[in-house]
Structures are given as structure tokens and as C-alpha cells.
Amino acid sequence: MSTSTALADIRLPDDLPPPLPEPAVDELRLEAVMGALADPLRLIIIRKLLLESEAYDHSCGWFGFDRPKSSLTHHFKALREAGLIRQRQYGLERRSRVRLEDLDARFPGLIDLVKAWEPAAPIA
Amino acid sequence: MSTSTALADIRLPDDLPPPLPEPAVDELRLEAVMGALADPLRLIIIRKLLLESEAYDHSCGWFGFDRPKSSLTHHFKALREAGLIRQRQYGLERRSRVRLEDLDARFPGLIDLVKAWEPAAPIA
DNA sequence: ATCATAGTTCGATAAAACTCGTACATATCA
DNA sequence: TGATATGTACGAGTTTTATCGAACTATGAT
Numbered sequence: 489m490s491t492s493t494a495l496a497d498i499r500l501p502d503d504l505p506p507p508l509p510e511p512a513v514d515e516l517r518l519e520a521v522m523g524a525l526a527d528p529l530r531l532i533i534i535r536k537l538l539l540e541s542e543a544y545d546h547s548c549g550w551f552g553f554d555r556p557k558s559s560l561t562h563h564f565k566a567l568r569e570a571g572l573i574r575q576r577q578y579g580l581e582r583r584s585r586v587r588l589e590d591l592d593a594r595f596p597g598l599i600d601l602v603k604a605w606e607p608a609a610p611i612a
Numbered sequence: 613m614s615t616s617t618a619l620a621d622i623r624l625p626d627d628l629p630p631p632l633p634e635p636a637v638d639e640l641r642l643e644a645v646m647g648a649l650a651d652p653l654r655l656i657i658i659r660k661l662l663l664e665s666e667a668y669d670h671s672c673g674w675f676g677f678d679r680p681k682s683s684l685t686h687h688f689k690a691l692r693e694a695g696l697i698r699q700r701q702y703g704l705e706r707r708s709r710v711r712l713e714d715l716d717a718r719f720p721g722l723i724d725l726v727k728a729w730e731p732a733a734p735i736a
Numbered sequence: 737a738t739c740a741t742a743g744t745t746c747g748a749t750a751a752a753a754c755t756c757g758t759a760c761a762t763a764t765c766a
Numbered sequence: 767t768g769a770t771a772t773g774t775a776c777g778a779g780t781t782t783t784a785t786c787g788a789a790c791t792a793t794g795a796t
Contacts, residue, residue, distance in 0.1 A: 703793055
């Protein structure tokens, strides 16, 4: 769980770009999270991040959705503002990851529901 | 878990009024369930049924919401059509219960999320 | 029969949310 | 410097959802 010393709990900037604005853990609201997951495309996004991302964050394009860019921006923003994903700017790309620890802390079991979900129909 | 004989597993009509139209277990959709739970009032309904109902089904009025009746009809219907509650007509009243077994079977862990939820503000 | 009760249905309005085109901003690379 | 790639911001059109009043239905009691 922790590294060798207690001081290791002080996280250094870690060289990562800072996350885009997002709700803090204690600001996460179940109703907002549910609302964000009420959309099939957004469920696909989260599920794909959970099942197929190998420890890397992924840009919008990685998902391969055949949708206008402005639509994708809309959905990724919805996920970020509900607290489901964290986004960081890497040069041109804005990469996303699921806020696993935060979600597990506030809503244990939620992530498993998304993992187990099967889309009704391929949505692209 | 079971009663004395195997034949007891054949459930007799049980003298209950038939449930209003509802999706079958295998028709339950996570996105629909999430959508139904994205509303604070509907979360309150489910949570109150989970925590305060002593093995009885409860009518609309039992909840004590200060809202027009047509609004309550709307929300109870939304919950029923998403598969979260089962409703039966008892004379004048239409009593509701959470579809616990069905939800546990399809979305294990979901109910616990609602149980643990705390409303941001009293909604009435 | 009359009356009150519990809830529905309909219709209108208003507020959100989704979808997408266009224009824009910025980083990377030749 | 200019071209390209990733993604945002804004705005319009469309759809969905919420809210609520008013009229209605059906049950149960007096």
C-alpha cells in the first residue's frame, strides 16, 4: 500500500501535467455519477478505459469513435465534471483515465457494474 | 433458504394483485437504471424503501413528499419502467417495493450504493 | 347515491441534454 | 513560416425530461 517511509506519502509533482478542473473526492455526487453513466457512449468510454487501457491514459482519438469532435468533447467533459475521469493535457492530446481510487473510495462496487456491462448494440 | 419440500419452489399466485407492467429481469438495462437514479427525488424514494420499509410495500403517500400528485406519478413510473420498483394495486393505493432480487441478480452492488447515499440537501 | 381518497392522464411550459457544424486555439513538425 | 493534428468554444436545432394544473377514474366508506 505504501512505500518505504512515511514521508513517501508526500506526493511530488511527479512530472505529470496537472489535471484539468475536476470535483474533489468529497465533492463526488452519486446522482451526478449516475447521470453521467446513463449514456451508452459514456458507458462505453469508461468500460473501454477499464478493460483495455494498459496503465496508460488515452486520448480521445484512441477510442475510435465515428462522431464529430465537438460531440466527443461534450461527453468527455460530462465524464470529467461528474468525476469519473481525470484528464491531463499532453501536448496536443488530452488524455483520460478513470478515477479508480476516488470512485472506489466513494462508491465501492460502482466500477464493477460498468465492467460487467454489455452494450445493447454496437454504438460506434 | 428454502421451505420444507422442493415443490414449495412452485410459487402460487400468492393472492397478491398482479404487478403493473415492468421490464423482465433479462430486459433490465444498466443505462436505464442509472438514468432513473440520476434524480435526487428518485434516489430518496429507493433509499427510503430500502431503509425504512418493514417488509411492507408502500403507497405514494407514505413517503410524505410535498409535491403535486402528477409529479409523483411521473417519478414512480420512471422507476418502474427502469425496473427499479415493482408496483401493485391494492384497492385505491398503488404500493411499491424495490425489486431487490432482480437488481441483485443483474447489478450486484447497485443497491448498496443507494443505501450508502446521503442526500446533499433535504429535498422534501 | 354521495362523497372523499389515491392516483392517472393529458396538455402546456420550461429546463436540460444531445448532436453537430463552424470557427478558433495551440502544439508539433517539416 | 506554414501545414497538420488534437481538441475547445460557441451557437443552433432537436429531443428528452421535469414540473405542475386540471380534469378524470376508480375504490371504499357513510
